[in-house]
Amino acid sequence: xxxxxxxxxxxxxxxxxxxxxxxxxxxxxxxxxxxxxxxxxxxxxxxxxxxxxxxxxxxxxxxxxxxxxxxxxxxxxxxxxxxxxxxxxxxxxxxxxxxxxxxxxxxxxxxxxxxxxxxxxxxxxxxxxxxxxxxxxxxxxxxxxxxxxxxxxxxxxxxxxxxxxxxxxxxxxxxxxxxxxxxxxxxxxxxxxxxxxxxxxxxxxxxxxxxxxxxxxxxxxxxxxxxxxxxxxxxxxxxxxxxxxxxxxxxxxxxxxxxxxxxxxxxxxxxxxxxxxxxxxxxxxxxxxxxxxxxxxx
Numbered sequence: 397x398x399x400x401x402x403x404x405x406x407x408x409x410x411x412x413x414x415x416x417x418x419x420x421x422x423x424x425x426x427x428x429x430x431x432x433x434x435x436x437x438x439x440x441x442x443x444x445x446x447x448x449x450x451x452x453x454x455x456x457x458x459x460x461x462x463x464x465x466x467x468x469x470x471x472x473x474x475x476x477x478x479x480x481x482x483x484x485x486x487x488x489x490x491x492x493x494x495x496x497x498x499x500x501x502x503x504x505x506x507x508x509x510x511x512x513x514x515x516x517x518x519x520x521x522x523x524x525x526x527x528x529x530x531x532x533x534x535x536x537x538x539x540x541x542x543x544x545x546x547x548x549x550x551x552x553x554x555x556x557x558x559x560x561x562x563x564x565x566x567x568x569x570x571x572x573x574x575x576x577x578x579x580x581x582x583x584x585x586x587x588x589x590x591x592x593x594x595x596x597x598x599x600x601x602x603x604x605x606x607x608x609x610x611x612x613x614x615x616x617x618x619x620x621x622x623x624x625x626x627x628x629x630x631x632x633x634x635x636x637x638x639x640x641x642x643x644x645x646x647x648x649x650x651x652x653x654x655x656x657x658x659x660x661x662x663x664x665x666x667x668x669x670x671x672x673x674x675x676x677x678x679x680x681x682x683x684x685x686x687x688x689x690x691x692x693x694x
Contacts, residue, residue, distance in 0.1 A: 410537075411533050411534050411536070411537035412537045412540060412541065414537070415534065415537040415538045415540070415541040416541045416544070418538075418541070419538070419541040419542055419545045419551070420545070425554075426479065426482065426484040426485070427485075427489055427490065428538075429475060429478065429479055429484065429554065430475075430479060430484060430485055430486060430487075430489045431489045431494070432471075432475055433472055433475035433476055433479060433486065434488060434489050434493070434495070435494065435495050435531070436468045436469075436471040436472040436475060436561075437468075437469075437472040437476075438493075438495045439464075439465075439468040439495070440465050440468045440469050440472065442495070442499070443461055443464055443465045443468065443524075444465060446461060446520055447461050447462065447465075449516075450516065453513055453516075454513060454517065457517060457520075457521075457575075460571065460575075464524075464568060464571075467564050467568070470564075471561045471564070474557055474560060474561065475557065475561075478553065478554065478557045481553075482550065482553075491608065492607055492608040493608070494604055494605060494607075494608045495527075497603075497604040497607045497608060498523075498527060498600060498601060498604035500604075500642075500645070501600045501603055501604055501623075501626065501642065502523070502600065503630070503634065503637075503638050503641075514579065514582075514586065514589075515589075517575070517579060518576070518579055518586075518589055518590055518593045519593055519597075521572050521575045521576055521579075522572075522576060522590070522593040522594050522596075522597045523597045523600075524568070524572055525569065525572030525573065525576065525594075525597075526594070526597045526598050526600075526601040527601055528565060528568045528569045528572060529569055530601060530605060531565050532562065532565050532566050532569055535558050535561060535562040535565060536562065538555075538558050539555055539558055539559055539562065542554060542555040542558070543555065576590050576594070592629065595629045596626065596629040596630065599622070599625045599626040599628075599629050600626050602622065602625070603619070603622035603623065603625065603626055606618070606619075606622060607619060607622075616646060616647055619646040619647075620643065620646050620647065623638075623639060623642050623643065623646055624639075626638070627639055
């Protein structure tokens with residue numbers, strides 16, 4: 397079976413490079429930890445919705461999902477305790493929510509639980525699996541970055557908390573892999589369906605991930621490119637409806653505009669001189685550099 401791994405940001409910036417920068421700035425570091433907390437907390441809600449939607453179908457999966465909820469709740473508790481101890485915010489993190497964006501990018505059919513049980517199992521587990529892989533990638537990179545950083549009491553405490561969470565998240569990935577392999581082994585048609593679902597949810601996850609990271613000029617058009625990538629994983633007859641549902645939001649992107657304003661305000665408040673010398677050129681030039689990198693030779 398195909399193994400789908402998370403891709404780098406704009407295919408160039410990896411988790412280790414990102415986390416190295418995050419760990420070096422305490423404000424951003426605490427915001428990142430709060431994003432982890434929010435994602436773990438939100439996972440409890442989303443997994444509970446899946447359990448309720450299944451309504452008793454597939455008791456074995458329901459049992460596993462209930463354990464999954466327990467794990468995510470425990471992770472959210474550990475992160476909340478850590479953030480409160482560090483005097484950090486524990487409200488909804490600023491900026492674009494990865495989990496909200498992932499759910500928004502799901503197609504109408506994926507949200508329909510009144511369908512064949514195998515379809516439900518494949519779509520549910522494939523969606524969980526790809527997001528857990530992203531979480532594992534970033535927890536691993538975060539632990540690595542903290543080991544390279546100064547071993548202050550705060551950094552050690554943060555690393556120890558993430559190290560408690562990481563093995564359980566890796567276990568969730570293995571669990572999803574096993575379930576998908578078992579379903580694929582039922583028949584050639586099941587295998588084909590699993591492979592298609594993995595491609596689709598990997599594309600949706602990448603689009604959600606980049607939506608939360610990319611605020612530079614031209615991000616709206618890059619969102620459209622990601623939507624086209626998602627649509628390409630679907631049957632031809634499903635593509636027009638998906639694009640019609642999601643293109644307006646990608647092009648207007650009100651939450652993207654608000655994120656740009658909020659980040660600019662924080663950068664200005666911290667250091668007006670650095671804002672003019674570094675933030676504004678970065679904001680303008682990242683899009684130019686991306687365009688140059690993607691330009692094909694004649």
